[in-house]
Amino acid sequence: MSPRQRGDDGGREQRMVPRAEFRSYYGRQILKSPVWKDDIAYYFFLGGLSAGSALLAAGGDLTDRPALRRSGRLGGLVALIGGTYYLIADLGRPERFHHMLRVAKPTSPMSMGTWVLSAYGGALGAAAVAEVVPARWRRLATLTRSTARPAGLAAAVLAPAVASYTAVLLSHTAVPFWNTAKDELPFVFVGSAAASGGGLGMILAPRDQAGPARRMAVLGAVAELAAEQRMEGRLGLVGGVVHEEKPKKFLTAAKVLTAGGAVGAALFARRSRTAAVLSGAALLAGSLCTRLGVLHAGIASTKDPKYVVGPQREELAQQEQLAQRERLSAPGR
Structure with missing residues (x-):
């Protein structure tokens, strides 16, 4: 064999047999699939909807668009309440959420997410109350309206x-799809x-007041589609x-x-109220399908052993190639 010939692993010796194809023991799963049902995707969707609505409501407040401010605050609060319902349904026991507030652990996405969600819910609730308190309740109306803007901006x-x-919570798991997509999933x-x-x-x-909503919808959709394209590539x-069937359908x-x-x-x-409603409904449905697609893609990636072991082998091979290049480029070689 010529000394310049190399095997498929970068060494100087040729392999006498092809590289073995990995198979798990009796074809069984290596990782246990997440036990989450679609309820958790509904929570992800409603939490994101609430956040987007709160951001839009603050813009409507600052630009003197009362209808946009009101719809954003109340819509965001209703979405947050709905998301909390699905979160509690997934947890099984409501006190589990309360128990997360016993500690604050900066290295834990779950812990930080619980604290952020609690602070956000309080601020958004305070802002939304001002939209429903009757004017005849003068003292309460004055108090809630004086705190509504600071609370809305905090939310x-x-x-x-x-x-x-x-998204950070998902990507900090061993589920292959979620972990591999960790750089793009938050976007x-x-x-x-x-x-x-x-x-x-x-x-x-x-x-006449929905201009910021239209612009935010377009920018958000472009950012989402661009991030998805980069993620899949x-x-x-x-x-x-x-x-695969289920993730492909939703995505x-x-x-x-x-x-x-x-x-x-x-x-x-x-120009058209009907077009605005239909476009808005399409964006809402698309956002929900995104969360469902990501959820089911993660579950599917745990069921086939090749998705678990393959990325690990690719990473090890890249590390070996990098180490070999460093050795070859070292002084005195």
Whole structure:
């Protein structure tokens, strides 16, 4: 054999047999699949919708758009209450959420997410109360309205963290799809939250006040679709799960609905109330399908051993190649 010939592992010796294909013991799963049901995807969606609505409400407050402010605050609070219901349903016991507030652990996405969500809920609730207190209750109305703007702005500051912490929570697991997509998943969730919040604003606010909602919907949809495209191009072997039946169904629907809603918001929603409602509904449905697609793609990635072991082998091979290049480039070689 020529000394310049190398094997497929970079060494100087040729392999006499092909590399073995990995198979798990009796074809069984290596990782246990997450026990989450679709309820947790509904929680992810409603939390993102609430965050997007709160951000839009703060903008409506600062730009003197009372209908947009009111719809954002009340819509965001209703979404947050709905999301809390699905979170508690998934936990099984409501006190489990309360127990998370016993400690604050900066290295734990779950712990930090619980504290952020609690602070956000209090601020958004305080802002939303001002929208429903009757004017005849003068003292209470004066008190709530004086605190509504600071509370609304505080909720808007916390909104990006509320929209993204669930993505960070997913990516800090051993589930191959979620872990491999850790760099893009927060951007997907934040973009989706902005698109859904803008979509709800387009539905609830009159057209003459819904300009910020249309712009946020379009920008959020573009950011979400761009992040998804980059994510799928970077997944490598794990990317095969997005072509499996259930994830593909939801993720394809999410792209079609989000793109369609963005086009409608950009081109037609300003001139037609019907177009605004339809575009907003498409964006809401697309955001929900995104969360369902991500959930089921993660579950599917635990069921096939190749998605578990393959990325680990690729990473080890890259590390070996890097180490070999460093040895060859070292002085004196």
